[in-house]
Amino acid sequence: xxxxxxxxxxxxxxxxxxxxxxxxxxxxxxxxxxxxxxxxxxxxxxxxxxxxxxxxxxxxxxxxxxxxxxxxxxxxxxxxxxxxxxxxxxxxxxxxxxxxxxxxxxxxxxxxxxxxxxxxxxxxxxxxxxxxxxxxxxxxxxxxxxxxxxxxxxxxxxxxxxxxxxxxxxxxxxxxxxxxxxxxxxxxxxxxxxxxxxxxxxxxxxxxxxxxxxxxxxxxxxxxxxxxxxxxxxxxxxxxxxxxxxxxx
Ligand code: PAF
Numbered sequence: 001x002x003x004x005x006x007x008x009x010x011x012x013x014x015x016x017x018x019x020x021x022x023x024x025x026x027x028x029x030x031x032x033x034x035x036x037x038x039x040x041x042x043x044x045x046x047x048x049x050x051x052x053x054x055x056x057x058x059x060x061x062x063x064x065x066x067x068x069x070x071x072x073x074x075x076x077x078x079x080x081x082x083x084x085x086x087x088x089x090x091x092x093x094x095x096x097x098x099x100x101x102x103x104x105x106x107x108x109x110x111x112x113x114x115x116x117x118x119x120x121x122x123x124x125x126x127x128x129x130x131x132x133x134x135x136x137x138x139x140x141x142x143x144x145x146x147x148x149x150x151x152x153x154x155x156x157x158x159x160x161x162x163x164x165x166x167x168x169x170x171x172x173x174x175x176x177x178x179x180x181x182x183x184x185x186x187x188x189x190x191x192x193x194x195x196x197x198x199x200x201x202x203x204x205x206x207x208x209x210x211x212x213x214x215x216x217x218x219x220x221x222x223x224x225x226x227x228x229x230x231x232x233x234x235x236x237x238x239x240x241x242x243x244x245x246x247x248x249x
Contacts, residue, residue: 002029004122007148008068009115012036013053013166017156019066021125024153026067028123034063035115036073041080041107048239053166072119079114087113089136092217097132097232097241100207105136112137116148124148129155129163131230131243135217155242157183163242170238178203179235185209186229186244194229205234211246220246 006025010018025032036059043049060071086106089098093105116124126134138150156164161183162176171179181201185194194209209231213224220227232241 002122003031004029005031005033005119006123006125007115007119007121008032008034008063008125009112010034010036010059011038011052011166012059012073013055013169014059014062015156015164015166015168017127017129017164019062020156021127021153022063022066022068024151025123025125028125028151030069032068033070033072033119033121034068035119036071037079037111037115039079039107039111040076041110042104043107044101044103051170053169074118078118079111084110084114086110087140089140092132092136092139095217096208096210096212096230100232105133108133109136109140112140116146121148123151125151125153127155128152128243129165130241131228132217135214161187163240165240167238167240171235175203175235175238179240182231182233182240182242185231186242189229189246191229194231198231198233203235207232207234207239209233214245 006029008021008025022032022034036056038052040049056073063071087109089105089109098105126137128134134152141148141150160180162179178201181198181204185197188194188197191211198204198206198209211220211227211229213220214226214228227246228243229246230243
């Protein structure tokens with residue numbers, strides 16, 4: 001096993017999904033660095049930033065027991081000294097998630113770039129839950145010859161099918177039941193099925209539901225080899241997103 005760094009960047013509030021990323025990192029290396037930094041640049045609303053759950057001591061305990069060798073919670077100044085290079089995600093950063101969260105992907109790539117500069121990992125592990133983020137990071141690494149191997153890990157779901165997310169703690173039990181509509185919608189396997197299923201849940205406010213081509217992140221065509229359903233929306237002020245592979249041709 002390598003002793004090159006396997007890196008798991010997080011914003012904390014660790015759940016079982018993050019712990020799977022850490023376990024995957026541990027399979028790749030004995031040196032597993034987990035960063036905890038709530039990146040203001042990728043929040044478009046100060047309210048969402050303020051409400052983002054924080055629990056450094058709980059996170060540290062969980063990360064260490066999942067196999068992390070170092071937990072790193074940098075300060076704002078460490079990540080953003082006076083002069084930093086802002087990274088643009090380009091056109092892909094302005095569709096779907098990016099259309100609803102202006103500047104989100106530029107902020108995300110800017111922090112990932114800084115974290116990679118400071119940690120110098122050989123591997124970095126990202127969850128499929130944020131599928132557009134994963135696509136954008138892989139594209140940026142490829143196009144800029146960044147010497148980091150991006151490893152993806154499948155979304156972890158609760159028994160009832162809800163994708164784990166740090167934001168789920170803000171859902172009441174009945175809102176959580178409503179949120180299950182997302183998983184049911186994705187399980188239909190096509191756009192019409194997604195839209196009609198989502199429309200059955202009055203609490204769910206849709207941002208987008210689409211079937212995309214995994215290679216291009218454009219709307220899938222009959223020629224798309226790998227397709228993925230993507231959904232995002234709101235339940236009582238809590239933003240939820242999820243995705244699911246929709247088979248190949
Ligand atoms: O997926 C996340 O938690 C964040 O977007 C990341 C990659 C840690 C950057 O802040």
